[in-house]
Amino acid sequence: MHTPRISALFLKTALLSLAVMLLIPETGFAARCLYVSSYHAGYVWNDDIEDAMKKVLSGQCEIKKFYMDGKRNLSPEFARQKGLEAKKLIETWKPDVVIAADDNVSRYLVMPHLKNAAVPVVFCGVNWTVEPYGYPYRNTTGMVEIGPVETLAKEVRRAVPNARQGVFLSADEMTQHKEVALNQKVYAKHGITITHRPVKTMAEWENAFLEAQKVDFIILGNNAGINDWSHDLALAQVRNKATKFTVSYLDWMAPYTMLTMAKIAGEQGEWAAKAALRIIKGARPDSIPIAANQRWNAFINPSLLKKTGFTLSPEITSKAVQVGP
Secondary structure (H helix, E strand, C coil): CCHHHHHHHHHHHHHHHHHHHHHCCHHHHCEEEEEEECCCCCCHHHHHHHHHHHHHHCCCEEEEEEECCCCCCCCHHHHHHHHHHHHHHHHHHCCCEEEEECHHHHHHHHHHHHCCCCCCEEEEEEECCCHHHCCCCCCEEEEEECCCHHHHHHHHHHHCCCCCEEEEEEECCHHHHHHHHHHHHHHHCCCCEEEEEEECCHHHHHHHHHHHHHCCEEEECCCCCCCCCCHHHHHHHHHHHCCCEEEECCHHHHHHCCEEEEECHHHHHHHHHHHHHHHHCCCCHHHCCCEECCCEEEEECHHHHHHHCCCCCHHHHCCCEECCC
């Protein structure tokens, strides 16, 4: 009978196939997810987006990361070059999906190089509106980043009933100009004019903060982009010089304000990662509706409030996290 010889041949073939399979790297079977950050590792907002994204994608996607470093390098020329570098990485690594965090990636990578391309893109952290980038494309979906400006404006009106003039003090960079425009529209409905005071250095920030004591209240925007930022100098300035009501929408600015209602970066990363998984499993990007964030945290600084005499609504004080000495 020839059966034993056939069985032996079959066994040898099966063992050989198994051996070949064992030599293939495990990552060869995983989907590839490219995370492109507008900024740098160590920037708190994007670190939180990245951490939330990795928790969702862990074990389900091979993750490669690319940083465009747009907070420490503000020139459009630098951003365009980083966009080209990211495009080259996409062409060579061939990810199954690109997760694009914050505005620089949309402006300098997705819009000029990936619009309606074959590679799916999930954006997140795009401030306030997608209109500058013409989203949606056939290959995109994403989450827009919206701060609680209307809620903050109502608290400003409650704390400073006769407010007519406010200053938006921030680093001089692209996303802050978008933030200012939205704040100006919202506060105008309350009869309040917002003036932007963009700065590039710590000394300029200190001087601008002092000058802003002439208006009714101050919105502290992002300090990222002020490369010589000093936490100690900023604390000293607000503790010793603040006489007007101060608010922010960024949790890392809470130590310098009386009230902060902060967006939650992790919400952006979690949503983007879940959308990426849906796409990997076969969903078309444009079948997933563009969303906006829904959650935020509140912080109050009792020592600054006591020093200046401003009071907040019970709804805020009962839920807010206290910061400061």
